[in-house]
Amino acid sequence: AQSVTQLGSHVSVSEGALVLLRCNYSSSVPPYLFWYVQYPNQGLQLLLKYTTGATLVKGINGFEAEFKKSETSFHLTKPSAHMSDAAEYFCAVSDDTGRRALTFGSGTRLQVQP
Amino acid sequence: DTAVSQTPKYLVTQMGNDKSIKCEQNLGHDTMYWYKQDSKKFLKIMFSYNNKELIINETVPNRFSPKSPDKAHLNLHINSLELGDSAVYFCASRASGGEGETQYFGPGTRLLVL
Numbered sequence: 001a002q003s004v005t006q007l008g009s010h011v012s013v014s015e016g017a018l019v020l021l022r023c024n025y026s027s028s029v030p031p032y033l034f035w036y037v038q039y040p041n042q043g044l045q046l047l048l049k050y051t052t053g054a055t056l057v058k059g060i061n062g063f064e065a066e067f068k069k070s071e072t073s074f075h076l077t078k079p080s081a082h083m084s085d086a087a088e089y090f091c092a093v094s095d096d097t098g099r100r101a102l103t104f105g106s107g108t109r110l111q112v113q114p
Numbered sequence: 115d116t117a118v119s120q121t122p123k124y125l126v127t128q129m130g131n132d133k134s135i136k137c138e139q140n141l142g143h144d145t146m147y148w149y150k151q152d153s154k155k156f157l158k159i160m161f162s163y164n165n166k167e168l169i170i171n172e173t174v175p176n177r178f179s180p181k182s183p184d185k186a187h188l189n190l191h192i193n194s195l196e197l198g199d200s201a202v203y204f205c206a207s208r209a210s211g212g213e214g215e216t217q218y219f220g221p222g223t224r225l226l227v228l
Contacts, residue, residue, distance in 0.1 A: 032215045034215075034216075036219075038155075041224075042221060042222070043118075043204060043219040043220055043221040043222050044157075044204065044206075044219040045219070046216055046217075046218075049215060049216060051215050088155060090157065094215060099162055099164075099169050099170050100145070100208060100215065100217070101147065101159040101162060101170055102147075102149075102157075102159065102217060103159075104156070104157040104158070106154070106155070106156055107155045107156070107157075
């Protein structure tokens, strides 16, 4: 069974500061990994994903994440936070069957202080 | 052009009632999903259909019944609603091949059972 752990249910940063949201996963096979963002009262929007190939993946809105197999991690970063980045962020792993159901972490709420 | 749409967006109803939520995607995808997001924002897979065939049926009360009349539509019918069914229900879709790892989510249906 796969699982995802997001350390820190709330993260607060100042505008312009580095954003680091942590995600660790467990999977018996090479995983497909995703970061989704959820703004208040909205659906989930894909930020970025790792499937194969380059382990540093870039996404929308200046976010990027690095797949580290040895650490079973897929942390999300952004060099400089904007007020508009305030949202809930979810890390997810896709199952290793053709069904591809997503197993989500518990989410991290990012607050950006002016 | 909305890729994945859900109706209704909000649903307030009494315990014991029966209600349906509808989902439509215009992406040409052949796999669709229902996820439930509880009050703590935790997201969990409920069902999935591939080309009108049920492929995922997680441990969900049998009061919940999905139906897929065609591959562009996936509906969720809930009988005898209970307080604990209050949640946000998200529909998602995915292509089978190519960029088939990515699930695209609808805006959600916020169900409140009184």
